[in-house]
Amino acid sequence: MSSPWQSQLKDLKSRSQHMLETKVLSDCTIAVSDGVFVEGHKVILSAASPVLHEKLTKAGGDHPKITVSDVEPDIFQLMLKYIYTDAIDVNEDTVCDLALAAKTYQLPFLLKGCCDYLTPKNVLQAYSLALHSTESDDLKKKCEEVNSFKATGTKTATATRQRQRRDSDSDAIATVTSFEEACLDVVVAVFSFDVLDIDSELDLLTAADRYAKHISKGKYDDGNSLSIRNVLEKIRFLTMTAEEFGKGRNSTSVLSDSDACAILSNIVYKDLTVPMPKGFSQTRDARKRELKIRCRVADIDNLLSENKEAFSEIMLWQNLKWRIYVCRRTENSVKYLGVFIKCNWDSGSSTWSCNAKVELTLLRVDKGTPLMKEYTHLFKRGKSNWGYPNFLEVSKVLDPNNHYIEDGAITIEALIKADKPQGL
Known part of the structure; x- marks a missing residue:
């Protein structure tokens, strides 16, 4: 006869969580630090991590005991919660330590899941991990999105987290402590990006000056031959x-x-034969500017059947408001998913305008090729809402064979590359 917890918990995740919390049927012990021991289950730990599997196999016996000395106890508990329940219970203060643990114990999907919790506060620490890992391409990509920062201390507007945060309310990377404490190679890498949301290279010069005042305190890799x-x-x-x-x-x-004299001479006189300082950039091409917004539309079936609307969070970028607008539209008796970008829609000014290239993407949950459409539009008063009223037929959105829906929701991303706004 089955015991109550086995019959009452309806799914594997609930039963695994019960086993984690109560240690019922545990058959191994993990020493995490002096005096901290955790009971676990060999088959669950081995199925999740090849590193733990190897440790348990080498220990042998009916109830092996292994040591995990490279992860703090609280982070190890977060890792165990993921192993047993697939839940990523983390915040911006613990995400980098958890990502490092995921890398160490070869948990690639946990490492990828940590990407959703990157903020300007922790992204440089995470980027350092990504730069020195060959298994962290997703983490590196997400870091580079967040690293597209305003170095002057104004508000950053790169959309990376799907919940719990609005980028327009976040401190810019260069104003938080993590910027001063970042490894020198990370700062060099960030300053190398072709896409940075800065008003001018003056922002970077100011940030570099601020960083230079702190690296002498040893807050970077002493073995690194790089310099300011x-x-x-x-x-x-x-x-x-x-x-x-x-x-x-x-x-x-x-x-x-x-150096300053040579740089100024080259700024003023483009045909000057005086060389730039050795190693300095000679490009006159400005950095690109772009904004990425993500919109998760919950209960998409209800939205499409009841003709409702959904919006992403408002992003403040280049002194303009931006958001994704999702709705249902009908053309020639055919129902469609409509997807639009709204820009500066509530402005009372009649003189503003912003030319932008927009890429709208409906993501697939199976990681297959998503549906992407793009357009170029001059956003201005009277034309501040622009996109596709017939982005995709409703029947195709709801078709499970197309893999657009997960947990009743769809996810739409917008990548906006815009010229400098006019008339503000």
Whole structure:
């Protein structure tokens, strides 16, 4: 006869969680640190992690005892919760430690899940992990999205977390402590990005000056041969005006007089034969600017059948408001999923405009090729809502063979590449 917990808990996840919490049927012991021991289940741990499987196999016996000395007890408990229940119970303060544990114990889907919890506060620490790991492509990609930052301390607007955070309310990367504590190679990598949401390279010069005042305190890898000069070499000084450069030169001390003189000469005189300082960027191409927004539409069946609407969170970017708008539209008696981008829709100004290229993507939960459509539009008053009223037929959205729906929801992403707004 089955015991009560086995008959009352309807699914495997609930039963596994019960086994984790009560230690019923446990058949192995893990020593996490001095005095901290955790009871576990060999088959569950071995099925999740090849590293734990190897440790348990080598220990042998009916009730093996193994040691896990490279993970703090609280982080190990979070890792166990994922192993037993698939739940990622983490916040922006613990995500990097959990990601490191996932990498160490070869839990690739946990590592990938940590990507949803990256913020400007922790992204540089996570990016350091991604740079030094060959198994962290997803983490590296997400870090690079978040790292597209405003270095002046204004609000960043890169959409990366699906819940619990609005990027327009987050401190910019360069204003939080983690920026000062980042490894030098991470800062060099960030300054190398072709896409950065900055108003001018002056923002990067200011950030580099601030960073230079802290690296002498040893808050970077002492074995790294890089220096603050390697950071400066990534700044595109030749995209600055003479006035911008003069302002930066007067407010910072990170540039030598000889370097500053050569840079200013090349800014003012494009055909000058005086060379740029050795190693410094000679490009006059400004960085690209883009915004990514994600919209998870819960209960999509109800939205489409009841003709309701859904919106993403509002993102503040380039002094404009942006959001995804999802609805149902009908054309020639055929029902469609409509997907639009709304830009600065409630502005009272009649002079503003912003030319933008928009890529709208309906993601697939099986990681197959998503449906993507793109357009270019001049957003302005009277034309602030633009997109596809017939993005995809409702029948195709709801067809389970197309793998667009998970837990009753669909996810839409928008990638916006915009010119500098006019008339603000």
